Amino acid sequence: MSFGEDRHPLFVPLVLVGGLVFGFGLGYSHMARPEVVLGFLQFDDLGLLFVMGGAAVVSGIGFAVVPRLRNRAPLTGDVYQRRLKSFDRNVLVGGAVFGAGWGLSGICPGAAYASLGIGNWPILWAIAGMFLGAYAQGYWRSLREESGTDAVTAD
Template structure:
């Protein structure tokens, strides 16, 4: 049942990304081009996503527990630090340059366009690079008990 629910959620997300135009990098880049060919339609996409998320959070967190898990998996770290700001900046710059965000690129992989494949490969390489850098900078754990 969990697999079916995951599939349906992914399907709905992918259809929404496609219908909204978020899988089209030209549409996304035109949203960022406020002095040129600005396309404000993505404001409505983002607003719709915020409303849907707000309602979804109210419904989901109104329950005592999730349907397929024993507990909710909610991040507890609310610290705004250099890592968060740097990651956000890299995300925004990448989105502005490529016209893809990871959420929009994954459903667009189905188009087979080389730009989407190249972006996704760069995304995976960036994730692996970030994990490698984190492993170098993370405090070493000792086995002293």
């Protein structure tokens, strides 16, 4: 189902609720604090490992069980299937740039928004940087597609 098509009336409210739960979890676990994330990246505080591990277990169970109970997503009607993306240069470079930004700012994009909720207003600089970086990448990609050099299509 593409972006513009009609969706179930509960789709947007449930996405909002999911975001609220995610943000609350990040705030409650203190993962919305850059100093905690930087402590993890410096191997001083491994709490983030347990938060991410717990999230991976819950997600893994959901991804394993739900498709066995239903063959289609309840709100979109889409068939459950894996979306495979090849491991290429763009994935490697994008991951390295993302990791460098995470290390420099001490926060990943989702946690940056949650960090606003706990009153960390200076994180707005990191969020502005994320938007500018995404814009610059989109502009760079459009220039490459116009010139026809090694253009990679979107998923």
